[in-house]
Amino acid sequence: MDEKYRIVTANGSIKWIHNRAFRYENTDNIEYIASLAEEITLPNLSLIDPELIDIEESFSQLLDNLDIAFWIFAPDISDCYYISSGFEKIWGYSCASIYEYPRLLFESIHPDDREMVLKACLGKENCTLEQEYRIICPDGKVRWVYQRTFVVNQKNGSSYRQVGIAEDITSRKLAEISLIEREEKFQQFANHAEIVFWVCDLDISNFYYISPGYEKIWGRPCNEIYSNPMSFLKFVHPDDIERVSAVAVGDNACNMDEEYRIIRPDGTMRWVRDRTFPIYDEDGNLFRMAGVAKDITHRKQAEEQILKALQRERELSESKTKFIATTSHEIRTPLATIQSSCDMLQYYINNLTEEKKQAHFYKIETSIKRITEIVQNLLILSEVEANALQFKPKNVDVVKLCQNIINTLINNSENQNRLKFMAPTSSIEALLDSQLVCHIITNLLENALKYSSIDSEVKLDVNFYEQAIVFNVEDQGIGIPPEDIARIFDSFYRANNVSTVSGTGLGLSIVKQCVNLHKGEIVVNSIIGKGATFSVKLPTAVQTKCSNHLKL
Numbered sequence: 001m002d003e004k005y006r007i008v009t010a011n012g013s014i015k016w017i018h019n020r021a022f023r024y025e026n027t028d029n030i031e032y033i034a035s036l037a038e039e040i041t042l043p044n045l046s047l048i049d050p051e052l053i054d055i056e057e058s059f060s061q062l063l064d065n066l067d068i069a070f071w072i073f074a075p076d077i078s079d080c081y082y083i084s085s086g087f088e089k090i091w092g093y094s095c096a097s098i099y100e101y102p103r104l105l106f107e108s109i110h111p112d113d114r115e116m117v118l119k120a121c122l123g124k125e126n127c128t129l130e131q132e133y134r135i136i137c138p139d140g141k142v143r144w145v146y147q148r149t150f151v152v153n154q155k156n157g158s159s160y161r162q163v164g165i166a167e168d169i170t171s172r173k174l175a176e177i178s179l180i181e182r183e184e185k186f187q188q189f190a191n192h193a194e195i196v197f198w199v200c201d202l203d204i205s206n207f208y209y210i211s212p213g214y215e216k217i218w219g220r221p222c223n224e225i226y227s228n229p230m231s232f233l234k235f236v237h238p239d240d241i242e243r244v245s246a247v248a249v250g251d252n253a254c255n256m257d258e259e260y261r262i263i264r265p266d267g268t269m270r271w272v273r274d275r276t277f278p279i280y281d282e283d284g285n286l287f288r289m290a291g292v293a294k295d296i297t298h299r300k301q302a303e304e305q306i307l308k309a310l311q312r313e314r315e316l317s318e319s320k321t322k323f324i325a326t327t328s329h330e331i332r333t334p335l336a337t338i339q340s341s342c343d344m345l346q347y348y349i350n351n352l353t354e355e356k357k358q359a360h361f362y363k364i365e366t367s368i369k370r371i372t373e374i375v376q377n378l379l380i381l382s383e384v385e386a387n388a389l390q391f392k393p394k395n396v397d398v399v400k401l402c403q404n405i406i407n408t409l410i411n412n413s414e415n416q417n418r419l420k421f422m423a424p425t426s427s428i429e430a431l432l433d434s435q436l437v438c439h440i441i442t443n444l445l446e447n448a449l450k451y452s453s454i455d456s457e458v459k460l461d462v463n464f465y466e467q468a469i470v471f472n473v474e475d476q477g478i479g480i481p482p483e484d485i486a487r488i489f490d491s492f493y494r495a496n497n498v499s500t501v502s503g504t505g506l507g508l509s510i511v512k513q514c515v516n517l518h519k520g521e522i523v524v525n526s527i528i529g530k531g532a533t534f535s536v537k538l539p540t541a542v543q544t545k546c547s548n549h550l551k552l
Contacts, residue, residue, distance in 0.1 A: 075159035092137035110134035144173035237261035334367030452477030
């Protein structure tokens with residue numbers, strides 16, 4: 001208020017009053033009204049109404065009991081006409097020191113704030129000025145004050161008095177500074193953390209905050225969420241969207257804890273864990289909803305690998321169990337044959353024709369070879385598992401090596417005329433481990449012979465390229481089921497369609513390890529009922545001695 005009006009005094013006289021008043025609210029939300037009233041009639045200094053004196057004393061007592069400082073200065077702060085005792089409580093200086101040296105009010109301002117306060121005062125002669133600044137008390141402590149000042153003007157417009165009110169706001173200011181520091185730390189954390197923190201309405205119609213982690217994990221700008229809060233659901237994996245939508249917009253949206261997949265703009269997939277929690281107002285009413293989402297892709301991948309490893313362990317255990325049973329049978333069968341033939345030769349040798357004797361000797365020899373083969377495969381497998389199988393390359397005539405293997409296999413009368421060997425030249429020298437190559441070709445040919453009919457052909461084709469030798473073994477047998485191809489090189493594993501054919505499940509595992517030691521590769525192509533082709537490519541330096549095409 002800034003009004004001029006007349007009053008009727010107790011003795012009936014009329015006086016003019018110039019009254020300036022304003023409402024003031026402190027940090028505890030308590031409102032005060034400060035008023036400065038000045039008589040502007042011609043004064044009669046000889047007559048002072050006692051009642052006015054009482055009012056002045058009451059006003060002075062009021063100011064002294066408030067935790068504020070109230071003062072009246074000359075416009076240029078050269079004189080102090082009045083200052084309340086609240087000044088001593090806040091500044092720590094005596095009121096007398098201000099009466100003696102009024103500029104102490106400004107000189108006590110913190111050096112870092114003094115220029116700001118003085119600049120704000122310039123050009124504000126006719127305005128109410130509000131400021132927050134620091135002061136330095138006599139004991140060296142720093143306090144924050146809130147100051148409101150205005151200038152009282154005379155009739156001619158010239159400045160007459162400067163009136164001010166100041167309040168100690170140190171506690172509030174320190175709390176604000178602490179809050180700002182916490183907000184800055186939180187913002188730094190939110191900017192660098194691999195998580196998404198967000199706050200929104202209960203119906204997800206408006207997002208108040210979403211951290212930059214959204215852009216890192218989702219790969220999309222935060223502005224999309226602010227403009228379309230439900231847009232995050234568009235990027236949930238199709239297999240998870242129904243489950244996530246039911247929870248995210250349902251009755252339990254404030255207590256969600258879901259793991260789901262998202263599709264990023266580049267097409268890559270990530271796993272996230274999204275948790276929400278409620279926010280309540282001061283009255284305990286559900287107010288808003290907040291959430292934290294974290295990228296758990298690495299954890300999910302690790303879990304998947306562990307599950308695969310466990311599944312593989314179970315399968316390996318089952319395969320070993322089957323292997324033990326199969327191998328026991330594979331060994332018992334030739335042992336029984338040996339025992340039977342030995343008994344016949346021991347007890348009936350004089351009654352047997354020479355032809356029958358030779359037949360029993362052949363059975364014994366064949367059975368011994370079968371047992372030796374099984375034991376040899378077991379020894380090789382143990383070397384593989386112990387990483388003891390070594391790669392010892394040397395110059396080898398690959399054509400001659402293949403011919404020797406075939407000659408060994410066709411000694412069995414059942415294999416006569418079944419094996420066909422083709423090579424582009426009569427001699428191919430290459431730097432290979434002949435023992436490992438022998439394991440590769442022998443096992444592939446034996447499997448081809450074993451799993452195809454006795455009247456079908458098995459082909460071995462060897463060829464060379466710039467820096468590689470390629471072996472192809474082709475049969476016309478039962479073939480390999482597509483679901484088994486991925487595991488046929490696992491130790492002890494046998495395809496589902498070979499249960500009626502004897503075998504240990506070691507051959508192809510040994511082949512794979514021998515190929516790996518050469519840093520080569522093996523590829524399988526198969527059609528059920530029509531056969532299979534195994535292609536082995538071994539990197540090496542190749543030399544040829546003859547260009548004649550060899551076919552056996």
